[in-house]
Amino acid sequence: MNLLSSERLAHTRSCALRRVGACVAVLCTAPVALSGPLDPPAGPINPTGKTLVEVEPRIAVNSVNTPGDASSTFRITQSGSYYLTGNIVGQAAKHGITISSADVTLDLSGFALVGGANSLNGINVPGFTEGIVIRNGTVRGWTQSGIEAAIDSGAVENIVARRNSQWGIRVSTGSFGATITNCSAFQNGLSIVPGGGILASGAAVMTNCRSTHNQGVGFELSGGSSVSNSVARSNSSHGFIVSNSVATNIASTQNGGEGVRLSLGSLLHASVVTGNTGAGVNSLGGSTIRENIVSFNGAGGSGAPGIILTNGINRVERNTVATNNGIGVHAPSNGNIIIGNTTRSNGTNWNIAANNVCLVVNATFTPAFSGNSGGVSPGSTDPNANFNY
Secondary structure, three states: OOOHHHHHHHHHHHHHHHHHHHHHHHHOOOOOOOOOOOOOOOOOOOOOOOOOOHOOOOOOOOOOOOOOEEEEEEOOOEEEEEEOOOOOOOOOOOOOEEEEOOOEEOOOOOOOOOOOOOOOOOEEEEEEOOOEEEEEEEEOOOOOOOEEEEOOOEEEEEEEEOOOOOOOEEEOOOOOEEEEEEEEEEEEOOOOOOOOOEEEOOOOEEOOOEEOOOOOOEEEEEEEOOEEEEEEEEOOOEEEEOOEEEEHHHHOOOOOOEEEEOOOEEEEEEEEEEOOOOOOOOOOOEEEEEEOOEEEEOHHOOOOOOOOOOOOEEEEEOOEEEEEOOOOEEEEOOEEEEEEEEEEEOOOEEEEOOEEEEEEEOOOOOOOOOOOOOOOOOOOOOOOEEEEE
8 A cells, every 4th residue: 555545544534533523522412311200100190181171161052951841942950151052943832941040141152042933932031030141142033032031130131132023032120130231122022912122120220222123112111120322213112111210311213102101200311202103202100301302203293292291290301302393391280390491393382281380481592793792691590491492
């Protein structure tokens, strides 16, 4: 072997040794992966994930969990939280779902309970059951009512009730009351009288609801209930019937009967009542009518009043009763106090029987002026005067 070959061989061996050394160095400095113990710990092996019950702790309404009986397609008999997994179709002579246990929440999950020929109520809660909450879905086409619920300390929320033969939603409460929130009732009361949109009795609190195009009454409240921020429109009968209850910030328009009917110490406040065929507001006695706008009632030539006090002992205060009511304010009864109202452009502005407290003044119009002063007195400084202008 010549000298050149020997040098090349030595160089090759040196390079190879350096490569091996580098690999050994990398291996020595790399982290070492150690396996766990080969023997498992003593005791049972526990799951590390969530169970199905933990993922969905509620109970599905179905023939296994909530089997029906002779009068109900499904029946809830134990407390808990229940939900729908699809639409429910009604059966003849049966309610859709009956709740017979306290402390039940039923979530329709956006699905519908759809009635059919000779069905009963969509959701039925008999017997003033406590702690019932019904929410989030539609009840339609039931031969009786969409919801018929006798509940206490409960709620009905985000329900649409339409084309049910009696009431869209009917809630009766006991001493603890219930809430009805964000609900709508359309085209109910199709064949059974009385019926209509939404009925609540006994300390119910109703807010943000609509009731339109029902055959019958839009809303009916009694027993110390209240309704606010709600609309009744184009119902065949009265927009609101309010008995021993409070209605505030409501709108009642274009109904076939009266806009609002009051009785037994009720309050109507800060509301709009317009375009109804019957009277705008009819008090059957002992109520307060305050700071409302009442116009265009007596539609269709009926000549009905804007406000009529059919029976006495009412307080009518600071309402605007103007524009095409048959009569602005009509008090055929006595014992009423009528103060601070304004009327204009009605068929007849005032028709007041004897023995009422009422002063009406023809307002004085001011001449034109500009600047920091001007004008004239409206015609009276009496703070209780009513003005016709």
